[in-house]
Each structure stands twice: as C-alpha cells, then as structure tokens.
Amino acid sequence: MSLITPTRTPVDGTEMLEPDLQELARTVRAFADDVVAPAAYTYDTERRLPLEIIAEMGRMGLFGLPLPEEYGGQGKSYLHLCVAVEQLARVDQSIAVTLEAGLGLGAMPIYRFGTEEQRRAHLPALARGEALAAFGLTEAEAGSDAGATKTTATLSDGWWTINGSKQFITNSGTPITSVVTVTAVTGERVGRDGRRGPELSTIIVPVPTPGFTALPAYDKVGWHTSDTHPLVFDGVRVPEENLLGERGRGFSNFLSVLDEGRVAFAALCVGAAQGCLEQAVLHAKRRVVFGRPIGDNQHIAFTIARMQARVAAARAVMHDAARRIDAGAPFTTQASLAKLIGSEAAVANASDATQIWGGYGFMNENPVARHYRDARILTLGEGSTEVQLGIIARSLGFDRAFG
Numbered sequence: 146m147s148l149i150t151p152t153r154t155p156v157d158g159t160e161m162l163e164p165d166l167q168e169l170a171r172t173v174r175a176f177a178d179d180v181v182a183p184a185a186y187t188y189d190t191e192r193r194l195p196l197e198i199i200a201e202m203g204r205m206g207l208f209g210l211p212l213p214e215e216y217g218g219q220g221k222s223y224l225h226l227c228v229a230v231e232q233l234a235r236v237d238q239s240i241a242v243t244l245e246a247g248l249g250l251g252a253m254p255i256y257r258f259g260t261e262e263q264r265r266a267h268l269p270a271l272a273r274g275e276a277l278a279a280f281g282l283t284e285a286e287a288g289s290d291a292g293a294t295k296t297t298a299t300l301s302d303g304w305w306t307i308n309g310s311k312q313f314i315t316n317s318g319t320p321i322t323s324v325v326t327v328t329a330v331t332g333e334r335v336g337r338d339g340r341r342g343p344e345l346s347t348i349i350v351p352v353p354t355p356g357f358t359a360l361p362a363y364d365k366v367g368w369h370t371s372d373t374h375p376l377v378f379d380g381v382r383v384p385e386e387n388l389l390g391e392r393g394r395g396f397s398n399f400l401s402v403l404d405e406g407r408v409a410f411a412a413l414c415v416g417a418a419q420g421c422l423e424q425a426v427l428h429a430k431r432r433v434v435f436g437r438p439i440g441d442n443q444h445i446a447f448t449i450a451r452m453q454a455r456v457a458a459a460r461a462v463m464h465d466a467a468r469r470i471d472a473g474a475p476f477t478t479q480a481s482l483a484k485l486i487g488s489e490a491a492v493a494n495a496s497d498a499t500q501i502w503g504g505y506g507f508m509n510e511n512p513v514a515r516h517y518r519d520a521r522i523l524t525l526g527e528g529s530t531e532v533q534l535g536i537i538a539r540s541l542g543f544d545r546a547f548g
C-alpha cells in the first residue's frame with residue numbers, strides 16, 4: 146500500500162493570513178490556474194507578453210493593489226501585492242514579474258516621490274493595467290554598482306536633455322508602456338567626506354518621446370514572456386517638472402525603491418518555489434517506478450519535505466518584510482533576507498522538481514522546466530545574491546564587505 150495520502154496538499158501559507166488576504170490569494174490562485182497556466186507554454190514559446198492577460202489582471206485591480214483609491218488604486222497593503230505576485234508566480238514567473246516590476250519598480254516610485262501632478266498624470270492608467278511603467282537603472286557599467294551611472298541629464302531653459310543608455314529594462318518596450326523612469330547624472334556634488342562625485346537624479350520619460358528607443362528584446366534564458374529591452378536616450382528632451390523627487394536625491398530614492406521592490410520580488414521567488422513543490426508532490430504521488438509511486442521512496446519524500454521547508458521559511462521572512470513596509474518600520478535588511486532566502490529556495494526547488502520529474506522535467510512544455518530556466522535570474526535580478534549578502538553584512542557592522 147502507498148504510504149502517501151493522495152488528497153493531502155502542501156501547506157500554501159495562506160492559512161494564517163487575514164480574511165481579505167486569504168480571499169485575494171484564492172481569487173488570484175484561481176485566475177492563475179484557470180487562465181494563466183493553460184496559456185503559459187504558448188506565450189513562452191511565442192516569447193510575447195499576453196496583453197489580454199495583463200488587461201484582465203488590470204480589471205481585477207491587481208495593478209492598483211497598494212495604490213490609494215484617489216489614484217485609481219485599491220488602497221490595499223503592500224502585503225496584498227506580495228500575495229498576488231506569489232500566486233501568479235506559482236504558475237508563470239513572467240506574468241508575475243510584469244506585475245512586480247510594473248508596480249513595485251514602475252508605479253511605486255511615482256507614488257512615493259512624485260508631485261501631485263505627476264501622480265495624477267501617470268498612476269490611474271498604471272493602476273488599471275491599461276499602461277505599464279518601467280524603471281531604468283542598470284547600464285553597461287552600472288549594475289550592482291548602480292551609482293556608476295553614465296547617462297546624463299542636462300537642464301537648460303526649463304528642459305532636461307537626456308543622453309545615454311540603459312540595459313535589461315523590464316516592461317520598457319511593450320505596446321502599452323507609457324513611462325520609463327530613469328536615473329541620470331545631473332551634475333556634481335560634494336559628499337560628506339568632502340570628495341566630489343556625481344549628482345544623481347531620477348527623471349520621468351513618457352513613452353513615446355523623440356530620441357527614446359527601445360531596441361529589440363533580449364533573447365533570454367528564461368522569463369520569455371516578460372518584456373526586456375536595452376534602451377537608448379539620444380537627446381531626449383522632457384520638461385523640467387519631469388524630475389521625480391528632489392534633484393540630487395536620485396541615489397537614495399532608487400535605493401529605497403529597490404528595497405521595496407525586493408520584497409515583491411521575494412514574493413515572486415516564494416511563488417516559484419511553491420509551484421515547484423506542488424509539481425513535485427503531484428508527480429511523486431502518481432509516477433510509478435519499480436511497481437510503486439516514486440514518493441514511497443524515503444529519498445524522494447524527504448527531498449520534497451525539504452522543498453516544503455524552504456518555501457515555508459522563505460514565505461515567513463517575506464511576510465515579515467512586507468508587514469514592516471505596511472507598518473512604516475525599517476525593512477532594508479528584512480527585504481534583503483527575504484530576497485536572498487526566497488531566490489535560493491526557488492532555485493533549489495526548481496532543480497529538485499526537475500530531478501523528480503525525470504526526463505519529462507527537461508521538456509519545455511513542462512511547467513517545471515520553465516521554472517528551472519526562469520529561476521536562474523532570481524539570484525541575479527533586483528540585486529544579486531552578493532548585493533543582498535553585502536546589505537545583510539552591513540547591518541551587522543561589516544561596512545566594507547561589499548563594493
């Protein structure tokens with residue numbers, strides 16, 4: 146007799162959430178299973194962002210979850226966004242990152258640092274999912290060292306002129322991309338140590354604007370459905386009032402944007418780890434080898450138990466970081482912990498799930514195979530593992546451990 150009770154499902158972490166978060170998790174889970182999952186392989190092979198699915202997510206209010214109602218949002222917490230991202234990532238990381246980057250990196254900086262006019266101009270369409278926003282920080286020589294930005298913005302006669310390039314920018318070239326917020330050198334400043342350095346600021350570039358080009362999309366290892374482009378800014382002119390936040394505060398502003406976005410990114414990692422866990426349980430219970438389900442072997446059952454442990458730990462740390470954001474408490478270290486633990490859980494679970502699925506785990510039509518490819522970016526994007534370790538080390542007093 147099989148040792149496994151087929152009706153038992155993995156703990157999905159929603160049991161202790163408040164009722165409206167549980168309701169959101171159920172709704173998004175059903176949408177993910179019924180609408181996103183069946184189409185995921187098609188979009189992955191076509192390498193195109195399914196705008197009809199994005200529009201449906203917009204109608205569900207997902208793109209406005211943490212934004213106030215006065216800007217077209219749902220007035221919910223950051224944890225609501227994390228719960229939604231997690232449920233989508235269970236079945237499709239590309240769809241999940243479109244929401245995570247669109248809101249966490251695209252819309253939230255405009256909400257956090259924007260003027261009333263900027264909020265009213267951009268947020269309602271973004272909150273409805275009718276438009277997408279991108280955040281352009283990374284350059285050829287400014288990735289982990291994001292302060293090494295070379296792109297310049299020069300102010301003259303009430304206009305910024307932007308020259309330079311960005312790379313790997315999510316949501317930057319879709320037919321509904323309405324805005325790209327970029328970091329640029331706007332002058333020179335004297336630091337606390339008396340040394341001169343670049344003054345960095347953040348500027349809103351509406352799309353389209355003459356001189357702005359999204360070059361052809363990258364041929365990526367994974368996240369095929371997510372939209373990622375190199376960007377060129379060739380004499381792009383935008384009005385002075387497109388400065389986002391204070392001039393010269395670009396560096397500290399984007400660090401806080403990254404901290405916050407990292408928590409939603411951690412939710413994506415948790416969802417991916419959970420999706421792999423569920424696929425592993427499913428296959429281990431029904432795949433019969435040597436006359437019995439492979440899950441009857443202690444090695445397989447214990448591998449899956451460890452997958453469950455990883456995802457439960459990652460989710461707990463992610464929830465803690467999200468609740469800190471919502472409480473207005475410091476969360477930089479917790480965001481890095483959540484991103485570090487979540488990404489490593491997702492990579493490990495994707496590898497274990499592939500092993501458990503055997504040869505079919507290596508076939509692209511298998512969701513486990515897609516998770517395996519997609520998970521590779523998770524320890525690199527939104528601050529690599531080493532960046533997270535550097536932030537955590539700094540919180541322990543090791544100020545010179547990174548950079």
Ligand SMILES: Cc1cc2nc3c(=O)[nH]c(=O)nc-3n(C[C@H](O)[C@H](O)[C@H](O)COP(=O)(O)OP(=O)(O)OC[C@H]3O[C@@H](n4cnc5c(N)ncnc54)[C@H](O)[C@@H]3O)c2cc1C
Pocket residue numbers: 246250279280281282283285287288289290312313314315316365368373522525526527528529530531532547548
């Ligand atoms: C699919 C995708 C989507 C992305 N979306 C966006 C986006 O929307 N917006 C955006 O601005 N960026 C985006 N990025 C960029 C991403 O955030 C960067 O790729 C990432 O921050 C790493 O930067 P890098 O690629 O320049 O690597 P590098 O900074 O060159 O680092 C290379 C390696 O060296 C390690 N390293 C660097 N310095 C140290 C050190 N001091 N000690 C130890 N190790 C170190 C790094 O951890 C990494 O492993 C995206 C990237 C991808 C692939």
